[in-house]
Amino acid sequence: MRSDTSKLGFILLLAPLLIWLLTLIILPHVGMFIVSLREKVGIREYETGFANYAVFFNEPLYWNTFARTAYMSITATFLTLLIGFPIAYYIAKLTRGRTKTTLFLMCLIPFWVSELVRTFGWMILLRETGVVSSFLQYAGLTSAPIEFLYNDAAIMTGLVYTSMLFMVVPLVTTLDSLDDSLIEAGYDLGGSSLSILREIVIPHAMPGIVSGCIVVFMLSLGNYLTPILLGGKDSLWFTGLIYSQFITRFNWELGSAFGFLLLGLSSLIVFLALKLSGQSLGKTMGR
Numbered sequence: 070m071r072s073d074t075s076k077l078g079f080i081l082l083l084a085p086l087l088i089w090l091l092t093l094i095i096l097p098h099v100g101m102f103i104v105s106l107r108e109k110v111g112i113r114e115y116e117t118g119f120a121n122y123a124v125f126f127n128e129p130l131y132w133n134t135f136a137r138t139a140y141m142s143i144t145a146t147f148l149t150l151l152i153g154f155p156i157a158y159y160i161a162k163l164t165r166g167r168t169k170t171t172l173f174l175m176c177l178i179p180f181w182v183s184e185l186v187r188t189f190g191w192m193i194l195l196r197e198t199g200v201v202s203s204f205l206q207y208a209g210l211t212s213a214p215i216e217f218l219y220n221d222a223a224i225m226t227g228l229v230y231t232s233m234l235f236m237v238v239p240l241v242t243t244l245d246s247l248d249d250s251l252i253e254a255g256y257d258l259g260g261s262s263l264s265i266l267r268e269i270v271i272p273h274a275m276p277g278i279v280s281g282c283i284v285v286f287m288l289s290l291g292n293y294l295t296p297i298l299l300g301g302k303d304s305l306w307f308t309g310l311i312y313s314q315f316i317t318r319f320n321w322e323l324g325s326a327f328g329f330l331l332l333g334l335s336s337l338i339v340f341l342a343l344k345l346s347g348q349s350l351g352k353t354m355g356r
Contacts, residue, residue, distance in 0.1 A: 098332075105325035121326035131310065135330070138307040139338060141221065141296075142289035145228035149236045149285050150278065152229065157240030157277075158270070162249070176237050184231055188298045191227050192218060195299075219301035227295040232288055236281040243277030244270070283339055290335050307331060 105122070107115040125131045160172045179187055194200045195217035205211045217223060247270065255265040271278070296306035311331065314324030 098329075101325045102329055104321055105323075105329055107322050109322065115322075121323045122330065124323060125327065125330055131327075134305045134310055135307045135334065137305055138290060139334070141224065141228070141306075142286050143338075145225055145232065145289045146282050146286045148225065149229050149232050150282060153233055153236035153281070154240060154274075154278075157237045158244055160237070161241045161244035162247070162252075173241065176234055179230070180234055184294055187231060188227060188295050191223070191230070191299060195223055195226075218299060219304075221300070223299040224296050224304060224306075227299045228289045228292065231292070231295055232285040235284045235288060239277040239281040239284075240274060241277075243274045247273045279343065282342070286339065286342075287335060291331070 106117050106119065108118055108120040109115060125135075156176070160169055160176075164172060192199075196202070197214045197216040197218075199217070201217060202211075202215045205215060206213075251269055251273075252265060255269050260268070291308060293306070293308040293312060296304045297309055300306065302309075307327070308331070311324050311327045314320045314327060
């Protein structure tokens with residue numbers, strides 16, 4: 070009797086999660102996949118096949134745009150890790166008490182407002198009449214306004230800024246569990262700071278590094294607002310193509326195919342990255 074009650078309680082606890090997964094993730098994706106297999110051959114006449122997927126591979130603009138988006142997302146992930154790791158290490162190992170809490174909260178502050186507001190903030194800073202250009206003119210470093218928007222550097226800045234928290238949090242959590250005595254032992258045995266970082270700190274932090282990189286990469290790859298607003302309408306971001314097919318051209322069939330290709334190709338990139346790093350999802354999740 071007690072066993073049946075425990076099973077019932079476990080099912081009831083899982084029910085909200087299962088309903089959420091089924092109604093908001095699984096069913097919409099199944100519906101989108103079915104739509105992606107339809108090809109218009111006339112007014113309200115469709116054929117079933119993979120013609121929409123073939124369009125992606127037969128049109129250089131589409132797969133070149135995806136390749137560019139993937140490259141930019143990987144670069145943004147690397148830069149986020151490069152900047153976020155020292156910040157996370159400082160918070161986790163070199164601060165204590167109220168200072169640690171304050172620094173961690175400072176990482177959270179930008180996310181108290183929406184991504185749209187944060188992106189508009191960068192537009193105010195980087196536009197031709199913005200803060201940065203005005204300061205350079207005031208300092209005499211340039212004689213005319215400079216437009217810092219609508220280029221890859223602006224997109225990269227926005228992607229790194231919007232993703233930083235998702236890199237810092239898993240790194241802080243992982244590095245917090247690193248015993249300080251291991252680092253002290255490394256120094257006692259004559260190790261340099263670089264060798265201790267390479268042999269002790271990074272291997273211990275690898276699950277946090279991998280989980281942070283996966284989240285940042287997926288967020289960057291699927292980002293729409295930041296590339297469009299900071300890079301302009303000609304930013305050539307794959308999510309922009311998906312939006313164009315759905316909203317501008319009303320071609321839901323091709324847009325659905327692009328959406329599934331984005332999901333599949335990004336999952337493939339993550340799988341290859343896990344294999345190259347010698348990690349697995351189980352290790353990353355701490356199992």
